[in-house]
Amino acid sequence: MSTDSDDTPDTEVAREKLIDLAAEFYDQFAEGDVPTMTIPTRTKSNIEYDEDKDVWVYGDRTSTRSAKTVSGAEKLLKATYTIDFLARQLDEDRSSTLRELYYLSESWDVEEAQFNSQDESNDLVEDLEIVSDVTREDFHMRPEESGATIMGPLKLREQTRRGEREIHCQKDVGEGGYQIPNNPDTIEFLENDADFVLCVETGGMRDRLVENGFDEEYNVIVVHLKGQPARATRRITKRLHDELDLPVVVFTDGDPWSYRIYGSVAYGSIKSAHLSEYLATPAAQFVGIRPEDIVEYDLPTDPLSDSDINALESELEDPRFQTEFWKEQIELQLDIGKKAEQQALASRGLDFVTDTYLPERLSEMDVI
Amino acid sequence: MSTDSDDTPDTEVAREKLIDLAAEFYDQFAEGDVPTMTIPTRTKSNIEYDEDKDVWVYGDRTSTRSAKTVSGAEKLLKATYTIDFLARQLDEDRSSTLRELYYLSESWDVEEAQFNSQDESNDLVEDLEIVSDVTREDFHMRPEESGATIMGPLKLREQTRRGEREIHCQKDVGEGGYQIPNNPDTIEFLENDADFVLCVETGGMRDRLVENGFDEEYNVIVVHLKGQPARATRRITKRLHDELDLPVVVFTDGDPWSYRIYGSVAYGSIKSAHLSEYLATPAAQFVGIRPEDIVEYDLPTDPLSDSDINALESELEDPRFQTEFWKEQIELQLDIGKKAEQQALASRGLDFVTDTYLPERLSEMDVI
Numbered sequence: 001m002s003t004d005s006d007d008t009p010d011t012e013v014a015r016e017k018l019i020d021l022a023a024e025f026y027d028q029f030a031e032g033d034v035p036t037m038t039i040p041t042r043t044k045s046n047i048e049y050d051e052d053k054d055v056w057v058y059g060d061r062t063s064t065r066s067a068k069t070v071s072g073a074e075k076l077l078k079a080t081y082t083i084d085f086l087a088r089q090l091d092e093d094r095s096s097t098l099r100e101l102y103y104l105s106e107s108w109d110v111e112e113a114q115f116n117s118q119d120e121s122n123d124l125v126e127d128l129e130i131v132s133d134v135t136r137e138d139f140h141m142r143p144e145e146s147g148a149t150i151m152g153p154l155k156l157r158e159q160t161r162r163g164e165r166e167i168h169c170q171k172d173v174g175e176g177g178y179q180i181p182n183n184p185d186t187i188e189f190l191e192n193d194a195d196f197v198l199c200v201e202t203g204g205m206r207d208r209l210v211e212n213g214f215d216e217e218y219n220v221i222v223v224h225l226k227g228q229p230a231r232a233t234r235r236i237t238k239r240l241h242d243e244l245d246l247p248v249v250v251f252t253d254g255d256p257w258s259y260r261i262y263g264s265v266a267y268g269s270i271k272s273a274h275l276s277e278y279l280a281t282p283a284a285q286f287v288g289i290r291p292e293d294i295v296e297y298d299l300p301t302d303p304l305s306d307s308d309i310n311a312l313e314s315e316l317e318d319p320r321f322q323t324e325f326w327k328e329q330i331e332l333q334l335d336i337g338k339k340a341e342q343q344a345l346a347s348r349g350l351d352f353v354t355d356t357y358l359p360e361r362l363s364e365m366d367v368i
Numbered sequence: 369m370s371t372d373s374d375d376t377p378d379t380e381v382a383r384e385k386l387i388d389l390a391a392e393f394y395d396q397f398a399e400g401d402v403p404t405m406t407i408p409t410r411t412k413s414n415i416e417y418d419e420d421k422d423v424w425v426y427g428d429r430t431s432t433r434s435a436k437t438v439s440g441a442e443k444l445l446k447a448t449y450t451i452d453f454l455a456r457q458l459d460e461d462r463s464s465t466l467r468e469l470y471y472l473s474e475s476w477d478v479e480e481a482q483f484n485s486q487d488e489s490n491d492l493v494e495d496l497e498i499v500s501d502v503t504r505e506d507f508h509m510r511p512e513e514s515g516a517t518i519m520g521p522l523k524l525r526e527q528t529r530r531g532e533r534e535i536h537c538q539k540d541v542g543e544g545g546y547q548i549p550n551n552p553d554t555i556e557f558l559e560n561d562a563d564f565v566l567c568v569e570t571g572g573m574r575d576r577l578v579e580n581g582f583d584e585e586y587n588v589i590v591v592h593l594k595g596q597p598a599r600a601t602r603r604i605t606k607r608l609h610d611e612l613d614l615p616v617v618v619f620t621d622g623d624p625w626s627y628r629i630y631g632s633v634a635y636g637s638i639k640s641a642h643l644s645e646y647l648a649t650p651a652a653q654f655v656g657i658r659p660e661d662i663v664e665y666d667l668p669t670d671p672l673s674d675s676d677i678n679a680l681e682s683e684l685e686d687p688r689f690q691t692e693f694w695k696e697q698i699e700l701q702l703d704i705g706k707k708a709e710q711q712a713l714a715s716r717g718l719d720f721v722t723d724t725y726l727p728e729r730l731s732e733m734d735v736i
Contacts, residue, residue: 095579096718097572099711106668106715144572149547158542161579165542172540174526174533175554179517179544182575186543204465204512207550211463211529300474343467347474350464 010185014138015090021132022083025076035076036066039127040274047273049319054282056273056320058130074112075124081105081113082124086139093161095140095182098122130274137183137231148233149177151210152221153193154240159186166190169221175210177224184236189243195219196367197240198358199284201227201252201261205342205353212354218368221246228261231272234279237265241281247367248281251358254289254299255339256311259321259330262286267320287361291333294340297357300347301338308339378553382506383458389500390451393444403444404434407495408642415641417687422650424641424688426498442480443492449473449481450492454507461529463508463550466490498642505551505599516601517545519578520589521561522608527554534558537589543578545592552604557611563587564735565608566726567652569595569620569629573710573721580722586736589614596629599640602647605633609649615735616649619726622657622667623707624679627689627698630654635688655729659701662708665725668715669706676707 021037028035040046040058048059067073085104089096096104102121105114115121129136155168158181169178181187198220200206206224209215215222223237241248250265252258263269266284268276294301304312312330315321321330333339345353362368389405396403408414408426416427435441453472457464464472470489473482483489497504523536526549537546549555566588568574574592577583583590591605609616618633620626631637634652636644662669672680680698683689689698701707713721730736 094718095575096714097575097711099572099709100576100714100718103668103709103712103714104718107717142572142575144570160543162538162581162584165540167540167542170530172533172535174535174547175528175549176547179542179547181543202512204467204510207463207465207510208468213530216530300471341467341471343465344471346464346468346471349475350462350468350472 010138011090011093011140014132014134015087017132017134018083018087018090018128018139021128022080022087025080034067036064037076037079037127037131038062038064039130042126042130050276053277054267055276055280056268057276058273077110077113078105078115078120078124079128081108081110082121082128086128086141089140093140095142097142097144098125099144101125101141126274135275135278137185137235140183142182143230143232148180148226148230149206149224150180150221150236151177151206152197152215153219154189154221155191157188157190159188170215175207177210177222180232180236182232184232184239187236187239189239192221192244192246193219194221194244194246196247196249196362197221197223197237198287199223199225199229199233199237199248199250199265200342201225201258202342205251208343208346208350208353212351214354214358217354218359218362225250225252225261225265229265231275231279234265234281237284238279238281241283248284249287249362249365249367250284251287251342252289253339253341254291254294254333255304256308256315256330256333258289259286259315259326260311263318263320285365285367287358287365289340289342289344291329291336291338293357294336294338295332297345297348299340299344301340301344304333304337304339309334378506379458379461379508382500382502383455385500385502386451386455386458386496386507389496390448390455393448402435404432405444405447405495405499406430406432407498410494410498418644421645422635423644423648424636425644426641445478445481446473446483446488446492447496449476449478450489450496454496454509457508461508463510465510465512466493467512469493469509494642503643503646505553505603508551510550511598511600516548516594516598517574517592518548518589518604519545519574520565520583521587522557522589523559525556525558527556538583543575545578545590548600548604550600552600552607555604555607557607560589560612560614561587562589562612562614564615564617564730565589565591565605566655567591567593567597567601567605567616567618567633568710569593569626570710573619576711576714576718576721580719582722582726585722586727586730593618593620593629593633597633599643599647602633602649605652606647606649609651616652617655617730617733617735618652619655619710620657621707621709622659622662622701623672623709624676624683624698624701626657627654627683627694628679631686631688653733653735655726655733657708657710657712659697659704659706661725662704662706663700665713665716667708667712669708669712672701672705672707677702 025035041061046059046061050057065075102118150169158165250262268280393403409429414427414429418425433443470486526533618630636648
């Protein structure tokens, strides 16, 4: 197997940072101290909104894992075995999934180092991300599924383990588009003729935009979010914004769960607050479906369920939604008691979304 | 927008068959008869196993929709409006999703023709498939999501609405692979250097095989099933088998739900019995995870839940699983009370699946 991406600086940096962590335990032992590892407390109460960066980050509270107790010592032992595995994985330019790590631990020679559940190994990998300031992708840990796609006027180079591939995301792909790899930092953007990026929640709407040639007519890079977007999808969206200086617009269903999808693209999530700077695109704008669209375009709707209402009310308290715009929209939605899907726009004809809705709205937003 | 695929014979045939259905209503009116539509009864009791073709098909029982009653007349009215929409869609070389059809009906001028729920429009489209003997894909109805991928020594030509694309599913794609389009009958197989097709349930295992270069070493076309496979995935699997004369092997988790995934690739499902001949690959073989693997390789397991046990017991009664092999495996599994995931093979090391497990098993099965 080719190892073209071996010894790239990122891989080397990640490996060194991991080894440094283990070396710290070693030094603590050598100095006669009880080994410890200190990490930010990862609870909702220790999440802060960073006004400057516009993203969620961890607060100042920390907790310490110490080998003073048996359970603390076991945690550090597991960390050491995991660091050893990851360092070797990086050395050999391999990768693995979180689930494989969990199963693989069964082959470790010390039983106390083996994980009792996948939650335990997942949490440990997140701890290592936080402490080492290296992302899971740079450890070469893959998710179980990614699967989102890109279609638009963008030519890129992907560094695969079989060599480089240059792919134009309209001319060199089928109607399904370009499949985003698990680690999109293997991608280099070569050329583009794009005016903005449109992130789309559902596959049905993604296919509609592509069929109607919206990406060609408006020079749009269409990113399929596939519901709550995977890390790879959020990462490439951020890179498209930062590196190509393209506006990012998010297009979802009109319900509280979809507003959270927008929130996770724009601001990051509580679960991955340590990665907000790596994954979030604070400049991302929300195009719709907005509650005002339900009224203005008389869209087919479903009534809000109790859990929808609760979710909307909790969004009214959510720092990410403390703007005039969101307050108005959420209060309007609670008032009318209705939600609508992206594809409800089809009630005005299959071309309404690309001929009328998006052009009108994007021009109001100064995107086109 | 280009309309290269306009006027292909398939599109024309589909359009004519739809028009014929509507013409039948017209003739019934003209002769002074009450219009009716007769379709096979679509219940579990009217499903038969076709021994010759090795697939599920509908039995002889039929039910008749007649305009004698208001509700029957409304059903036929909806069918007529839908036929009109589909015929125009084919004429214009457009496509749409089932959900768009449901919403679009709100724009129809006669209120009684509009659908009350998406179940109603979905069922009607299936009825039209059965009566016209044309598949949904040939009506240009897309699913909401497809998203499975292919990686392997296969060069194909996809007819997109922007022209033809020639893609080699190893050399011209990134690590994510080639994205199967919604209607894989737009694909023509050009060249291949493949010895067999391996359909893989989970993304984690698909990525493992690709990382380990299994597709290159054994000349395998790796098809990612993504859990219960979409119609597009089953269709292309069948075409790879039929047209390229390649053995098809299915590799899933070792639990009753995964055996059903194998069953749907091999024999079709009850829900789409009218499509078994179009979607099913009766010659597909099951490689594992088998209950005997749990014992033989001492894999990490989870205990069977009550619903697992019920599902296994119902598979013992299922005509699709009436073979010596499946009886033995299912009885063994009920006996040991355990299930295992594909990735549990990682407990023997990350290369065990590609260096040992698959080569041993596939050679026993005479596939390699």
